[in-house]
Amino acid sequence: MAAAKTLTRLDVLAYRCTPALLDGAAVHLREFEPGVRSMWKILERTYLERTKHTDQAQAPYSVITNALRCLTGGYAYFDPKKLFLVTGEPIDDDLLQDTFTLFCGLTAGEHIDNIDLTNPAALARRIAETPQETRTLADYLTRTDADQPDAPPWVYKSATWLLSRRLTETPWTVDGHDITLHPDSDGGFIAWDHPWPNKSRTAFAFARGRMVMKTHPNIKDPLILLSASATRLKKNMAFARTVLAAQAEPGRPIVEVEMAGRGRIRSISRMSLEVLARLGMDQSILHAIQQRVDDERAELEAATAQKRKPRPLDTEPGNLRPIQSKNYKFSVGRGVGMHFLRELDRKFREVFGDTAQQPGIYVDLNAFKKRKIKEEGLLPKPVDVERSLISMGMSHLRLVCLWYRDENRVRMIRGLADAYGLPLDALDPIEGVPIALHGSTISTVFHQVPQFLEHGPASGSAADIAHIAALKPEPGVLVGVWAETAYASHDDEIDEDAEATPTSTAAQQLPEDHDAKHRSRRTLAERDIVSQFIKESTSDSGTDHPAQLAQLDLYRSLGIIDDRIDDVMIDTIAPGLTASDVVHCGIHVRRQSKRKGERSPRICITATALKPPTAPGRSWTLLGWSYTDRKWKPYHQAQAQFHAQDYPTGRLTEELVDTDQGGKAVAKLIDDALGKLVAEIDYMPYTVTVDGFATRRLWDGLHNNKQGMTGRAGTTWLPGHTLPLKERPIAVIRVNKNAAELPIPIRTTKIAADGEITKGNDTSNALCRIDVDFADPVWLLTTVPLQYDGAGAGRLGATKTRWTADFGSNVKGELRKNEAKANWYAMNTTEIYVIPSTPDVDTSALARMTARLCTQSLGWTRRTRYPVHLHAANQMDLDHPQFRRSALGEDPEAETLGEAPVTDDLSED
Template sequence: MSDTTATLPSTLTLRCTPELVQGQKVYVRLFPRSVRDEWEKLKGGGDDEQKSQQHPDEKKNLPYSTALTYLKFKTGGYVHLDRYLNFLVSLEKIDDETLRHVFRCVVGYSKGLNTDQAVLLDVPPVAEAIANTPEQEFEMTRFLKPVSGRQPKCPDWMYVAVPWVISKKLAQEEFTIYDLVPITEKVAAKEKDGSPKLDANGEQVYKNRTIGWKANPNKREVTYLPDSRGGLIAWDHPFGRKYNLRDDATEVNEATKAQYAMSRLSVVMKTEPNVIHPVIFLDAHVTRVHSNMVYAKSTHIYQGSDGLPILHTELVRNGNVRAVNQRALELLARDEMDISVLQALQARVTEERDLLERAAEKGEFPSFITPDAGVIRPLMPQNDNFAVGTGPGTLHLRLLAEHVSKVLGEKATWVDFTVEPMTFEPRPTDKQKMAPQERASRIEAGELLHNIGFPPPEEITASVKAQGFEHLRIVCLWYRWNTRLRMINALSLAFPDGPPIGDPSPGEEVFLAPGISVVFRQAERFLSHGDAINRTVEFKSLEDDFADSESQVMVGVWCETEIPALKKKDGEKRNAFLLRKERYDGKFQVRRFLAKKGFVCQFTTGMKPGSFGNPATEISPPKPGKDHAAYMALLDLYRSLGVIDQRLARAIAKDRKGREAGKLVYCGIHARRQAKTADGKHTKRIIVATALFPPEEEGDAWTMRAWTPQIGAWVPYREAIAAFHASDYALHVDGNGETDKERWAEAAAHVEDALSSLVRDELEPDMGYVVMVDGHACRRMWTGLHNENQSYQEEDITDPRTWLPGYGKGRNAPRKKPSAVIRMNVAADEVPQYVPVPRESDPDTEKESILFASAKLHRAEVDFGNPFWILFNIPRNYQAKGGDLGKAITRWDADPGKGGEEGERETNELKAPWWAVTATEIYPVGVADGVDRTMLARATARLCHQTIAWSDRSRYPVPLHAAKQLDLDHPQYRRSAPPEEQGDDAADE
């Protein structure tokens, strides 16, 4: 067991004290407003010929990319140029002539000049102004001196430079790795009924039982090198099929064998509420190396010299492919920089382009084989199928904590977290404890060992009646018999005490429980893909199954679909393809069609997409309890209908102040800025609000209502979904504000309208309400959400934005402020990473339990003011097959497995994803007098733990989750969402 185990922190959240950067200097140029204005004019400039040769994205990024790439190579890597030219920061001095030289050429490039012409250009005023901006030398400790009772105030460039310094320190010593080995003891084996297990001679059979774990004494050392982003990379220690060898020398194809990845440690400086120091968030990642540069977005480059970081550089578009900024390389070559790296870069790009051209001539798809690990390693732009899975494993996080404690010693001061003393109401899907005899009998009888999470029929009926209906009818539309059978099987599990569904005829209403029925219809033409289908005509044969909108019957529609086999055309842009897909995809069309008639729907895929050249296959009905896709679709349909069972009421009542928590209305605000449209303008922000209402009488059903600007009033959640999905997003329309800040202020004004309507029309005079927002998504809307403002309680009257939601002024402001605003945060680089620790250990035997991942609510030990809480979440897949692989080994020890016949196959530990603990930050702000913060944090955590349409914990509490889901289900969401939310262009890690 490691000597540092006893001092391990609960999270990888390090206080950035002055001692960590003692003696470190940094060099900064702070550019005046006049220089920034000239820089903005330069971006996107150039003559018509130059513009025509550039990709639309490059017109904006050309000056920035050229200057930054040049400065990185010229100075060794520790340099950052702010995109808006607010500052230039580096760990080494940059002389004026270097800046004058590069920015003279940047201006020349924007005018369409080549490098030979640009270097002879007279120095433009903007280049002269940049070079003449004085370079200031600062001691880093100057900006890290804590002030009692105040949030830290650091200039923006410190958040870039400090990770460089911390990474360099952590790279000074080798990283120790080991695996955990089990400690076993012999115990008497038992039969399934609990009786002793005997061998053929009547002797007791014994087996080895794992009673603990200990560190393998065979420890190894790994060297990490700092990178220019402020992280560390195990450059000389990749993992992949070529490196993680099996003893039996299992052979794989060369393309798979060549694929490899690297371990990367991230170091990010942020702030936390009411902590007087900035904090360093540490984490471990798997960086997967791409087979080529022409389709990568960035690359790592080894500079071949001690003391220089691994250089991370963005690749710029050159037509339909990417390459290192060619103009920056030309300038560096002129300056007689080390041309070996430049030649390697150019040779790699040239070779890959030749391969593309040869494949195009033959009409083939280009096939790249990953080269051996060399000085150039492009990063995967998205999470494709790969020989190395994502996630470093939880043991790696523990090793990282040990490494930080070893290197920094007493200088390593951690933010402390303690477990909040509370319990969560059990969920239907939680593992049930049962005696071995009961388990054996249930298996023999073919019964499930767990619950799916379907709400009881009587609670569904109560929720339907609370919304003003007498009956719920589920209309199942299908076109494959297997999908129909899967729907029947799912409904049979959801209503186990009802009469058998059997084989109903088309349109036959089958009663599942009192007040709940189902109808099945084959509707292949209505559900099919294609934009030329007359769905109005096709729907006429189904109309009898749908109740009149004025009747007392609530209708939910469960539809079959499949992923359309639609591919991009040659030269087709992404947005154009997504628009064409939207018009072709039957799921989008059916959702819109039904929404216009006032009905909500959910979909189940009936076909499994093909891969590796194989065709798609029909999904056969799995064994009972295994068809999770169908079960989740049915639960999602309940959520869309606003069906809320008693789990939420029981969960909230669980708290010692449950009565107080149970009287509040919980409002969730979802805000999102749509991507730019084809004309380059910003569209309106998407605003969706939901409110979860307690019943008037204890024991009755909770209800949920929603608000959008298009509707302008609070309506039942089901009705809001139909109205929202029936219309387009507000595309190609700007607000009246001229600046981005003003447009966010307009979005916040929509929220004030929603809250005003809530207080005026929906709340009783004595009712309080709580507003829940994603602080990361909404930080531009309300200044009171910012960490830097937590030391202050007064608004900035010069800022057009309101302090917090519900704090607006004027006649449209709410008459009553919220009882509290709950700021949520789930951004991976802004929440602490949990360190799995042993539950207990024995110093004599070094015995400890397997690394334990906590799913409890933790309270931060803050320095002043009020605390914040972190809810650690164990993902659903973490407990699935292969989900715990990273508990006892690191990726370096992962087994690539063995293929072959089904009985001979082995788990491919290397390729499997290793799930890690995620975190949700809960921070109550603007809390009214007399309202208990701890009660609010606990209630929020319980609303994450108990969901209305998921069998496990969600990242957001119910109201915020429901508000976001309303937007995610919109037919146009995929083509209007920002890239980070679409998933197609995932990050490289």
């Protein structure tokens, strides 16, 4: 008999939400009739139409939430779409009716003093007449017939209120400090009294923990997920969208308040202030915040008149704390570090004892074949590029280098020499004269085109490159452009003081429609040519990593696939069927935020298909598809044609608007694309990979509470479900990289066969299997960020919290890094969940294949959060000239990994 092996458990900040954990916690609930939803929609539409040209324009939902939190001590959540109002304390019927009557009158444009409270509005009467009931949360941890967790929406919004209160009742002893935690109005907690300063105490951040209740497939209990961040305080209210405010009464939660209006200094909604004042609450925290706003505006006016900088009103964190909404340059770094997270787990277990039960998660695959960068280099070998070209039906690759500054011309020459193993003196290109890089198969040609590449309204003109013969199409020749442009100020972090000064460079940031990168990319795409741009080099290491990454991404844009993909397609995914016998399709769907004049957001759809080699010795190939062209083509052609067009306007987008009905139309459009793919690949078996968070509104079968159910034929249950059986994918692979929905890994633990538990590793890059309660498992691909584990990173936060961080020293002989200023990183995860369409599909094999395809990325040195085919589909969108690059700042890893941020998606609220 084989000896039982030692298991490696992944420890995470996640705990089963059981009745024992909730321990009798109760809230006060009003569940409304459907008519309330219709009445609310009318009110909201009327209000937004009336205020769309004023600074007071703000969704009524947030206005009423601000007011209700003041009326109920901080814990209140109103959802007119899902038809409930839940509060931590009971609220009087008459007070609630008066509140909504005042609110309805103000939205209609009435003066606050003219609103008759003896004649309540119809909506106010319906809300107040709805019975208020005390509900014990544990009684509503309900499940579906398939035993999936399916609690009512109000449970998810309120369960963490009570848990955060219990967690913060006692001090947290960590790193020799007794830290007092305060609950907040969102069910999280804040180290309010223990901020993290910079060395000169001119900037502050503080630890803010979040606690959310989420479900996972085939686990019968919801999970409570913990996370934490270093939340940065602004010195003033300038550009602040959110303010945290401490209440006067002890034990009350810190209240998060959303600011209204636009401009440099936003304000509290006038409606909220008037409602509270009329109800006799003219000393609320909202009034205190508005007084702060008024004081800062007065100081700004005085500073402007005196031609000086405005002075901050507070030099130390006070009871009102505006929060940074952008990644401004800051002297306290992002992130809390791994030690903080492990200590938070210890605190949670101390408070909740045996009721704090983590799901069982165990390492399944620990060894991944990686690119040997030191021995083999970062870029594909020339023979692999040649093999990929032949597999694509091409005979020659021509790399056209467009430049206008000598320094970048030199960087391109060095980059090509390194990629193709050529001595530098062999690459001294004469303008417009091709140079062979690899026999007769790959060549390069240089052209200086400053007018085409310099930023401004005249950049990107087709006339400026019309003379370049190398850009003209030739049969069998694949053309890619490697270019430079002037570097615009689209940095990851912006200087806050500079932005606040109207004459500053940051305030006069380059308009996107003047950015030569986007303008020239569009012009080249109109000629069916893909392009990538070299980034500024900031490294002193001697290796020009930005130049290498630009080449790598250009090869990805061209659809070049080297032998690394062959190496990972090794799993048998069904009897007689390996991963290399199957086409793997990735579908990317993203909601583009509304632009001025648009009534609804528009939806971007791109897709790719990774096709196996057609003959021995050939390579994998990549097809592309976009909703603007709707034809499967070689990836480089699909990408160029997508970039050559605007995001659709007019009639086409009417069927793609972001509504439930529009979502079904999108799902059917994607099924039509899959039907065409089936014909294109001659009915080979195929899989479909999607981001489950971004697309769950399109396909009901992706939802956790729908697992174990079977969708009716012909419906948009899963991708391809409206197609005939023989044309459907053999499996749908749902990935999720949204941090708010995934458990944070903190360490591994060894469990021997005899049950002995020993310490494992502090970090892990393994694929782990969640032991589910029934049906198919769920997988977590854990990743240590490059910034944490890379050369010189120092693994900041591995053994201490920011309360004991070193401010550093520049004194000779005592040089020390400023730990407080540096960013601290933690592990992240990608969830992989396989939904098979046929019973003989091995879900474990497909999960491992997906993990390997994340590790062997086409356009990055390390692991990406998406597998190759979904990453390539996502990148088509990210490179589009009209993509909102300002959104990247909200996800610091997004641009590095070449992935669109999760803020734009089709997920449920």
